[in-house]
Amino acid sequence: MAAKPPGRTPPPGVRAQKTALVAARWLALVVLIIVIVIAVTSCSSGSGGAEAPASNPHEGSASAPSSASAPTGPAADAVAAGIERAASYNFTLSAVATAADLEALRAAPQDTLQGATVAPAACRNAVRELNWSPAGLGKDAARTDFAADGVDATGSVEVARITDRSAVDGHYATVRQMLGVCSDVTLSISGTDVPLRSTAPAGKAADAKSALLWSRAGKGSDLRQQALVLIGERDGYVAMVSFIGTSGLEDAKFASMADGILSATLKGLV
16 A cells, blocks of 8 residues: 655645635634633623634634645544545535644633633533643644635534543533533623523434534624534544534534534544
């Protein structure tokens, strides 16, 4: 069998192109709670903005990396397999995380709920722990974000080697808590209340050990945001597939696509 060339090129049908949509939402899941707090603060101050400041250590560039900066190895191969499946669903725009992007993901997050009140108060830790990424495990990580023309949702595929079993199991416990006693949470800051609702995605995610759909604010709100996150494992690696958008992620087609992408990603770990 021929050796694989260094670096990675997008699979057939995928354009390695930085688009405004992908760039604007790069690392969107990782800065979820930061965006929640900043969006509410901006709204209460009348600025109307919802973007995190440029100094946010978890924001990165979505520019196409050189082969020297692109990760290689089993995680990168698995991500490429997932992106190829995403392309089969017409998500043909992609942005590969560079080594510097992944290093930013590995940095410990700040207290993203500082200044915010969470009700029930017992759910504060669970909401804060949603700020989780496989790359935080620190070894053999890779990630690519993807998008499609005309679709108001972007996705990502992220894989890393499991170096801390307790960290992965702890995140599974967080998701179970968000689906249980913390499924109906209110975040308050500067007198503004923002609901955060969590449910299981539509359908059955056959390859997922963890599956979560959360919705921030109500339909029609300027603060509206949704995310669907599936996580699975194979051969000592953990894979996360996610979609993020403003609406529509409760549609079963997104859960089905995420499951298909996760399945392809895990099969890439051979």
